[in-house]
Amino acid sequence: MKDKLIRFMEGRYGMDQLFCAMSGVFLLLVFLNLTFQSWILFIAELLVLGETLFRMLSKNLDRRRRENELFMSKVEKFKALSARNKMIKEQSETFYFKKCPGCKKTLRLPRVEGKHNTVCPNCGKTITVNIKKG
Numbered sequence: 248m249k250d251k252l253i254r255f256m257e258g259r260y261g262m263d264q265l266f267c268a269m270s271g272v273f274l275l276l277v278f279l280n281l282t283f284q285s286w287i288l289f290i291a292e293l294l295v296l297g298e299t300l301f302r303m304l305s306k307n308l309d310r311r312r313r314e315n316e317l318f319m320s321k322v323e324k325f326k327a328l329s330a331r332n333k334m335i336k337e338q339s340e341t342f343y344f345k346k347c348p349g350c351k352k353t354l355r356l357p358r359v360e361g362k363h364n365t366v367c368p369n370c371g372k373t374i375t376v377n378i379k380k381g
């Protein structure tokens with residue numbers, strides 16, 4: 248039985264991070280549908296399951312690899328954004344964060360109460376900030 252499975256899977260893509268994520272989405276849909284019992288959720292379950300199995304059994308390894316790379320690059324972007332937001336939250340007592348209207352870069356300014364002018368080090372635009380207590 249195990250040999251048959253190994254032979255069947257030869258040349259096929261198998262599992263990757265995207266497979267795990269899609270399986271997670273599938274299980275979440277199944278769990279949600281236990282509560283809501285909706286045919287729309289049921290169809291979504293079938294679509295996700297079908298796509299997950301299709302990817303796993305696919306012999307187009309290059310394409311599956313590219314899909315996974317795209318997925319992982321989005322995961323990395325999300326992680327970087329979360330880390331940045333966490334850092335801003337942690338430093339918000341001592342620093343004031345303001346997005347430059349010129350170049351959209353986030354400036355980190357000392358949190359000193361009152362109205363101040365500052366120059367963006369990236370694009371040179373003068374920005375007026377009004378920092379309130381807390």
Ligand SMILES: [Zn+2]
Nearest residue numbers: 347350367370
């Ligand atoms: Zn700027």
